[in-house]
Amino acid sequence: MSEQQLFKVTIDNITIDVPAGTTILNAARQIGGEVAPPAMCYYSKLEGSGGKCRTCLVEVSKGSEKDPRPMPKLVASCRTTVMDGMEVKNITSPKVIDARAGVVEFLLLNHPLDCPICDQAGECHLQDLSYEHGKEGTRYEFQRRTFHKVDLGDKIQLHMTRCIMCFRCVFVADQLTEKREHGILDRGDHAQIATFIQKNLQNEFIGNVIDVCPVGALTDKTFRFKNRVWFTKPVNAHRTCENPKCCGEVQLWMRGDEVFRVTARKDEWGEVGQASNGKTGWICNVCRFDKKHIKDWVIEGPTKVNRHSVIAQGHYVGVIKPQETLPEVLHGRQPKLVMDIHDVSEVNKPNIDLSLLERPAHSTDFK
Amino acid sequence: MGRKLLLEKAHVENIRLYDVYRREGGYRSVEKALKTMAPDAVTEEVKKSGLRGRGGAGFPAGMKWSFLAKPEGIPRYLVVNADESEPGTFKDRYLMEFLPHLLIEGMIVSSFALGSNNSYIYIRGEYAWIVDILEQAIQEARNNGWLGKNILGSGFDCEIHVQRGAGAYICGEETALLESLEGKRGNPRIKPPFPAIKGVWGCPTVVNNVETIAAVVPIINEGGEEYAKIGVGKSTGTKLISACGNINKPGVYEIDMTISVEDFIYSDEWCGGIPKGKKLKACIPGGSSVPILPANLLLKTAKGETRMMNYESLADGGFATGSMMGSGGFIVLDEDQCVVRNTYSLARFYRHESCGQCSPCREGTGWMEKILWSLETGKGKMSDIDLLWDIQRKIEGNTICPLGDAAAWPVAAAIRHFRDEFEWHITNASEAQTRNFGLAHYADEIHVPATV
Ligand SMILES: Cc1cc2nc3c(=O)[nH]c(=O)nc-3n(C[C@H](O)[C@H](O)[C@H](O)COP(=O)(O)O)c2cc1C
Ligand code: SF4
Numbered sequence: 001m002s003e004q005q006l007f008k009v010t011i012d013n014i015t016i017d018v019p020a021g022t023t024i025l026n027a028a029r030q031i032g033g034e035v036a037p038p039a040m041c042y043y044s045k046l047e048g049s050g051g052k053c054r055t056c057l058v059e060v061s062k063g064s065e066k067d068p069r070p071m072p073k074l075v076a077s078c079r080t081t082v083m084d085g086m087e088v089k090n091i092t093s094p095k096v097i098d099a100r101a102g103v104v105e106f107l108l109l110n111h112p113l114d115c116p117i118c119d120q121a122g123e124c125h126l127q128d129l130s131y132e133h134g135k136e137g138t139r140y141e142f143q144r145r146t147f148h149k150v151d152l153g154d155k156i157q158l159h160m161t162r163c164i165m166c167f168r169c170v171f172v173a174d175q176l177t178e179k180r181e182h183g184i185l186d187r188g189d190h191a192q193i194a195t196f197i198q199k200n201l202q203n204e205f206i207g208n209v210i211d212v213c214p215v216g217a218l219t220d221k222t223f224r225f226k227n228r229v230w231f232t233k234p235v236n237a238h239r240t241c242e243n244p245k246c247c248g249e250v251q252l253w254m255r256g257d258e259v260f261r262v263t264a265r266k267d268e269w270g271e272v273g274q275a276s277n278g279k280t281g282w283i284c285n286v287c288r289f290d291k292k293h294i295k296d297w298v299i300e301g302p303t304k305v306n307r308h309s310v311i312a313q314g315h316y317v318g319v320i321k322p323q324e325t326l327p328e329v330l331h332g333r334q335p336k337l338v339m340d341i342h343d344v345s346e347v348n349k350p351n352i353d354l355s356l357l358e359r360p361a362h363s364t365d366f367k
Numbered sequence: 368m369g370r371k372l373l374l375e376k377a378h379v380e381n382i383r384l385y386d387v388y389r390r391e392g393g394y395r396s397v398e399k400a401l402k403t404m405a406p407d408a409v410t411e412e413v414k415k416s417g418l419r420g421r422g423g424a425g426f427p428a429g430m431k432w433s434f435l436a437k438p439e440g441i442p443r444y445l446v447v448n449a450d451e452s453e454p455g456t457f458k459d460r461y462l463m464e465f466l467p468h469l470l471i472e473g474m475i476v477s478s479f480a481l482g483s484n485n486s487y488i489y490i491r492g493e494y495a496w497i498v499d500i501l502e503q504a505i506q507e508a509r510n511n512g513w514l515g516k517n518i519l520g521s522g523f524d525c526e527i528h529v530q531r532g533a534g535a536y537i538c539g540e541e542t543a544l545l546e547s548l549e550g551k552r553g554n555p556r557i558k559p560p561f562p563a564i565k566g567v568w569g570c571p572t573v574v575n576n577v578e579t580i581a582a583v584v585p586i587i588n589e590g591g592e593e594y595a596k597i598g599v600g601k602s603t604g605t606k607l608i609s610a611c612g613n614i615n616k617p618g619v620y621e622i623d624m625t626i627s628v629e630d631f632i633y634s635d636e637w638c639g640g641i642p643k644g645k646k647l648k649a650c651i652p653g654g655s656s657v658p659i660l661p662a663n664l665l666l667k668t669a670k671g672e673t674r675m676m677n678y679e680s681l682a683d684g685g686f687a688t689g690s691m692m693g694s695g696g697f698i699v700l701d702e703d704q705c706v707v708r709n710t711y712s713l714a715r716f717y718r719h720e721s722c723g724q725c726s727p728c729r730e731g732t733g734w735m736e737k738i739l740w741s742l743e744t745g746k747g748k749m750s751d752i753d754l755l756w757d758i759q760r761k762i763e764g765n766t767i768c769p770l771g772d773a774a775a776w777p778v779a780a781a782i783r784h785f786r787d788e789f790e791w792h793i794t795n796a797s798e799a800q801t802r803n804f805g806l807a808h809y810a811d812e813i814h815v816p817a818t819v
């Protein structure tokens with residue numbers, strides 16, 4: 001069969017032809033814009049992902065040309081393939097909007113909402129999701145679930161409290177490394193990502209779990225608390241990596257000449273994109289964690305950033321420094337730092353390690 | 368009164384042993400099927416019998432069998448679901464414990480019909496001693512030529528393997544069961560593909576409940592049409608009911624689905640009424656997942672008809688005023704029982720048993736449990752009732768597997784039918800700690816049929 005069979009599918013009244021076997025989500029992504037349902041667990045580059053978070057639920061109002069009956073329940077668009085003549089409602093379905101608001105509420109139920117001290121803020125899919133589909137308040141009045149932070153080796157930190165159980169990191173470890181060293185322990189709301197025995201992830205490609213994690217549950221320890229992503233400028237760069245499996249094509253997150261962070265390049269859906277060799281642009285740990293000098297890289301130019309992204313505010317042209325008002329009102333006195341969000345507070349009590357606190361620091365911690 | 372097809376011989380001494388079972392007419396169906404019938408003819412008999420799955424959903428077994436994909440050169444499997452972990456359900460345990468050979472006999476015939484050369488019993492981990500009983504029975508069957516190669520010279524090979532679970536309710540869900548059987552974490556799979564196309568190890572698989580498979584034996588012995596004559600409408604044959612709660616005679620009963628719920632509870636042949644002459648308040652007629660019904664709606668449908676112990680009648684009125692046959696776990700609550708507390712314990716169960724894959728179930732079940740606990744302990748608010756309603760509504764239908772629905776339904780039904788009891792827990796918080804709401808009007812005649 002040289003010619004691929006095309007199916008006609010209508011999503012939110014927009015019709016498009018896609019090859020048979022395409023999922024509703026991917027068809028909607030081809031249309032783009034608001035028609036594309038949000039996806040927190042599906043990752044087109046990871047086989048078997050999706051179906052879990054339920055944010056991508058859509059209504060199928062007509063099954064297909066042959067069998068026009070609507071589907072009885074909302075379906076996960078990331079795991080449902082299109083049929084010829086299918087009609088799908090995403091943002092045009094009140095049922096979907098309602099269910100999605102429910103899913104967002106569920107995802108945020110036990111989330112700490114510690115965005116002010118979270119490295120992922122600014123590029124967090126959960127932030128975007130709650131901003132676009134969530135409600136201002138919460139109806140949850142109970143204590144939230146917390147976990148201890150765990151270092152998975154010297155480069156990756158797991159902050160399980162923020163995890164939304166999308167399983168992406170597990171798929172990365174399954175599909176990119178020879179031997180998976182972490183997984184999910186326990187079940188239900190007490191399920192957790194864990195290594196079980198050794199608290200160390202060693203594989204040379206394991207750093208990619210940081211890139212796929214939609215929230216700040218897996219963070220890069222070489223970047224932790226160094227900067228806010230929107231103060232850094234993303235630049236495309238490459239190097240000839242010694243690892244034959246690594247494409248060496250990355251995004252450097254810079255301030256001045258300083259390389260703060262190295263990540264894989266992301267596409268418009270926030271997924272690791274395609275490298276020039278046609279494969280998915282996963283990068284190795286050496287590129288990610290060890291090459292933090294501008295001399296290590298050949299700079300290609302600024303990364304295109306969607307202007308709606310908060311990261312775009314740190315972009316290149318026309319940066320006007322806001323007027324500093326503090327010196328004026330202080331009349332020459334030195335400002336006192338009341339709270340410092342660093343690993344170690346040197347201001348109040350150097351012996352208090354803020355990162356050991358399971359919540360934002362509070363004045364009582366310094367008494 | 369009432370015909371018994373499965374438990375007829377359950378009280379014969381030593382029926383657990385092969386010699387006695389065989390003497391009492393055991394393994395006749397294997398002889399009949401393997402010697403005189405083609406595999407498709409067996410499936411045809413099961414179709415004719417109208418046998419519906421006894422695991423909860425009530426899907427016609429013959430139809431399920433005929434959906435099984437049969438690609439050349441790829442093995443097919445029969446997996447028997449013996450995970451039985453639904454609170455209130457304990458019929459499979461009884462069957463396997465007392466009549467292990469009945470299950471094995473049914474499995475051989477079913478395996479023959481489906482073309483499964485290796486069939487599995489996936490059994491709940493807590494039933495450890497039953498594993499020994501089953502394995503002993505399998506050994507006896509093999510020694511007597513009912514298992515192994517070329518059974519009865521028919522050219523059909525079959526082995527039965529028993530696999531113990533590790534104690535998770537979710538592993539009763541058929542795709543989670545298959546994952547667990549493969550040695551993986553028991554997470555339900557995302558469907559499609561269904562097990563009939565891609566089941567265990569990616570091969571076509573049929574998953575059936577223990578009782579469903581056991582019922583194949585009388586179907587083959589007597590013929591599908593004869594079997595279909597027992598019972599009413601689409602509720603053919605006999606059904607095992609495990610009755611528990613506030614009744615005089617808890618236990619496993621085989622009924623032919625022609626009796627009324629009232630008879631079942633009050634007749635001495637079955638539950639024998641409620642202890643100490645107490646009044647009936649409510650009942651969960653089909654295992655913990657199905658909607659609870661107040662006494663008035665349990666004994667009579669909203670239309671005023673007598674409610675019968677069968678699939679259609681129990682479901683009459685939909686979820687607004689009806690319930691479900693489910694897995695046959697019949698839980699009776701008398702006037703001293705507290706519906707809020709009961710709903711809380713169910714919510715706690717589902718919170719603990721959720722696999723945690725999908726967000727509505729993982730987070731929603733825990734939230735419902737917490738709210739129900741604060742209602743039960745007198746810390747609730749009126750708005751909590753509507754909140755509970757909204758949470759269950761957002762879980763139901765939005766999850767990967769039906770456990771989410773199973774967690775939502777009991778909460779929904781409790782609020783639907785017993786809202787005043789919830790409200791009383793809020794308005795009389797301290798009193799609710801020391802005494803129960805009692806009967807209110809749940810046993811009265813229905814004046815206005817409940818809606819929602
Ligand atoms: C959460 C959950 C638990 C279940 N547990 C059981 C069980 O313990 N035993 C069982 O036979 N079916 C159970 N089922 C139903 C099975 O998924 C499946 O429908 C059944 O085994 C099919 O067999 P049947 O057609 O013979 O009823 C469960 C379903 C769900 C969603
Ligand atoms: S740690 Fe991140 S990637 Fe892994 S399951 Fe949690 S949210 Fe997903």
Ligand code: SF4
Nearest residue numbers: 722724725728766768
């Ligand atoms: S509904 Fe619950 S048990 Fe079923 S897959 Fe989702 S989280 Fe797991």
Ligand code: FES
Nearest residue numbers: 042051053054078
């Ligand atoms: S993206 Fe489809 S369920 Fe998560």
